Amino acid sequence: MSLTARFLLGFAMVATVGLSLLFTQLIHRVERQYFEAVEEPMVDVANILAEMIAADAEGDSINPQRVEKAVRAAQQRELNARIYNLDKMRVDMQVYVTNARGEVLFDSAGIEKLGTVSNHRDVNLTLMGEYGARSSRASPRDPLSIVMYVGAPIRRADKIIGMVSVAKPQRGVLGFVWETERWLKWSIITTVLLMLLGIYLAARWATRPLEVLTQHALAVSRGERSTPPRMPGHQMKTLAKALEDMRDALDGREYVEHYVQSLTHELKSPVAAILGASEILQGDVPEPKRARFLQNIRAEGARLRDLLERLLHLAALEKQKKLETNEVVDLGAVLDRAWDHLAVVALAKEVRLERDIKSGLAVKGDPWLLELAVGNLLQNALDFAPPRSAITVRGFHCDAHAVCEVEDSGPGMPEYALERVFERFYSLPRPDSGKKSTGLGLCFVKEVAQLHGGSVELANRVGTAGARALLILPA
Structure with missing residues (x-):
C-alpha cells in the first residue's frame, strides 16, 4: 500500500469515528435545545392564560369560558406561516384547565373528560405550588406522538384555586430537529470529503519527492543512466545526496573490480605473445623470422595501445551522469566525418558506402561522442563486410526520434x-x-546512446546475409 493510500485510509478512519461521535452528541444537544427553546415560551403562555382565567374567577369558582372561546377560535385559523423551511398551517397548541381539586374544567384536545380528576405530574406539581411539566405519548405505540405539557397556577388572593396547562406536540418541533439533522449530516459529509481531498493533495505533495527518488533508485538498480532528481527541503536533499553518494561508492567499487578482472583477461593474450616473441628474438633467429616476430610485437603493442585508449574513453564516458556539451548536431555531417576516418581502410578492402540520410536530421547532444559512436558502428560493419561489398547507412525520423x-x-x-x-x-x-577486437566499441555506443536519452540495437538482417545496427536518439 502506498504512503498516499495509508494517509487517506488512516485519516478516513479517524475522521469517520471522530465525526460520528461528534454528530451523535450534536444531534442530542440540538434536540434538547430545541425543546428547551419551545418550553420557555410555553411557560409564558401558561402564566398569561392563568392570569386571564383568574381575572374572570368569582371567589374560588373558575370560569374558563373566555379562554376556551379564544383557544377554539385560534385553532380554526389558517395561518399560512412560513417559518424558514417549515410551513405552519394551524395552531397545534392545546390547553386544559382544572380547579384546586384537579377536576378537569376544560380540555381543548378532548383527551380528559370534564369533571374527572387529573393525576398527571404537571397538575399535581402545579397545584402544590411547584413547577409542573411533563412529556407523555398521545399514542402508546407511536414514539413520535410525545406531547409536552407546562402548567401554571391560577391564583386568587395568593391562593391557588386551579391550574392551566398548555400542551405542545413534539412532532411540530421535530420538523426543525430533522431539518437541522439533515443539514448537519450533509455539512459533515461535505467537510469530510473536502478534508479527504485536502489530505490526498497534501499526501501527494509530501510523497511525490519520495516517489521520484524511488524511481531514480529503481532506474539505477536496473543499470540505467539516471540523472539525480532535484529534491525540495533540507531532509529530502540530504537523503538524495546520501543515496547518490552511496550509488557512486558502490558503482566505483564494482567498476574497479569488474575492470581489473576483465582487463587482466584481455591483456593476457597480447602480453604472452610479446613475451614469447621477445624470448625467441634473444636467440639466433634468421632474418625472415626476426622480421615476422618483430611485426607480431608491433601488432600486439598496437592492440594494447588501442585497448587502453578505448578503455580510457569508455571509463570517462561511464563516469558522466549528464552531457557536458548539448548542442544541435546534424547526423549527416557526423556520418561524413566518421567515414572520413575509415576511408583508407574501406578503400583497401574495396568497400563502398551507400548513404541515404534525410536532410535536416538533427539531434541535441555532444558532437564528438556522437561521431565516435557512429564511427564504432561503421568500424564494426567494415570489419565484417566482405571485400567489394557495400555498407548502407540510412537516417530517418521515427515518431519523435532520429x-x-x-x-x-x-x-x-x-x-x-x-x-x-x-x-x-x-x-x-x-x-x-x-x-x-577489443570488445569495447559497441559498449561505447550503448553508453553514448543512453547518455543522450536513446538506445542502440543490433540484429541480423531478415531475408539476407549481414547485420543491422540502429542508433535511436531523441530528435
Missing part, C-alpha cells in the same frame, strides 16, 4: 552472441583475420 541505421552484408551474428554483443570486452572473430 534513427541512424547501418547495414552490412557480412556473415551476421550467431544466435548465442545476440544477447552479449554489448557486454564489455565481448567480441567475435573477424572473418578476414580470425582475430577479435
Whole structure:
C-alpha cells in the first residue's frame, strides 16, 4: 500500500469515528435545545392564560369560558406561516384547565373528560405550588406522538384555586430537529470529503519527492543512466545526496573490480605473445623470422595501445551522469566525418558506402561522442563486410526520434552472441583475420546512446546475409 493510500485510509478512519461521535452528541444537544427553546415560551403562555382565567374567577369558582372561546377560535385559523423551511398551517397548541381539586374544567384536545380528576405530574406539581411539566405519548405505540405539557397556577388572593396547562406536540418541533439533522449530516459529509481531498493533495505533495527518488533508485538498480532528481527541503536533499553518494561508492567499487578482472583477461593474450616473441628474438633467429616476430610485437603493442585508449574513453564516458556539451548536431555531417576516418581502410578492402540520410536530421547532444559512436558502428560493419561489398547507412525520423541505421552484408551474428554483443570486452572473430577486437566499441555506443536519452540495437538482417545496427536518439 502506498504512503498516499495509508494517509487517506488512516485519516478516513479517524475522521469517520471522530465525526460520528461528534454528530451523535450534536444531534442530542440540538434536540434538547430545541425543546428547551419551545418550553420557555410555553411557560409564558401558561402564566398569561392563568392570569386571564383568574381575572374572570368569582371567589374560588373558575370560569374558563373566555379562554376556551379564544383557544377554539385560534385553532380554526389558517395561518399560512412560513417559518424558514417549515410551513405552519394551524395552531397545534392545546390547553386544559382544572380547579384546586384537579377536576378537569376544560380540555381543548378532548383527551380528559370534564369533571374527572387529573393525576398527571404537571397538575399535581402545579397545584402544590411547584413547577409542573411533563412529556407523555398521545399514542402508546407511536414514539413520535410525545406531547409536552407546562402548567401554571391560577391564583386568587395568593391562593391557588386551579391550574392551566398548555400542551405542545413534539412532532411540530421535530420538523426543525430533522431539518437541522439533515443539514448537519450533509455539512459533515461535505467537510469530510473536502478534508479527504485536502489530505490526498497534501499526501501527494509530501510523497511525490519520495516517489521520484524511488524511481531514480529503481532506474539505477536496473543499470540505467539516471540523472539525480532535484529534491525540495533540507531532509529530502540530504537523503538524495546520501543515496547518490552511496550509488557512486558502490558503482566505483564494482567498476574497479569488474575492470581489473576483465582487463587482466584481455591483456593476457597480447602480453604472452610479446613475451614469447621477445624470448625467441634473444636467440639466433634468421632474418625472415626476426622480421615476422618483430611485426607480431608491433601488432600486439598496437592492440594494447588501442585497448587502453578505448578503455580510457569508455571509463570517462561511464563516469558522466549528464552531457557536458548539448548542442544541435546534424547526423549527416557526423556520418561524413566518421567515414572520413575509415576511408583508407574501406578503400583497401574495396568497400563502398551507400548513404541515404534525410536532410535536416538533427539531434541535441555532444558532437564528438556522437561521431565516435557512429564511427564504432561503421568500424564494426567494415570489419565484417566482405571485400567489394557495400555498407548502407540510412537516417530517418521515427515518431519523435532520429534513427541512424547501418547495414552490412557480412556473415551476421550467431544466435548465442545476440544477447552479449554489448557486454564489455565481448567480441567475435573477424572473418578476414580470425582475430577479435577489443570488445569495447559497441559498449561505447550503448553508453553514448543512453547518455543522450536513446538506445542502440543490433540484429541480423531478415531475408539476407549481414547485420543491422540502429542508433535511436531523441530528435
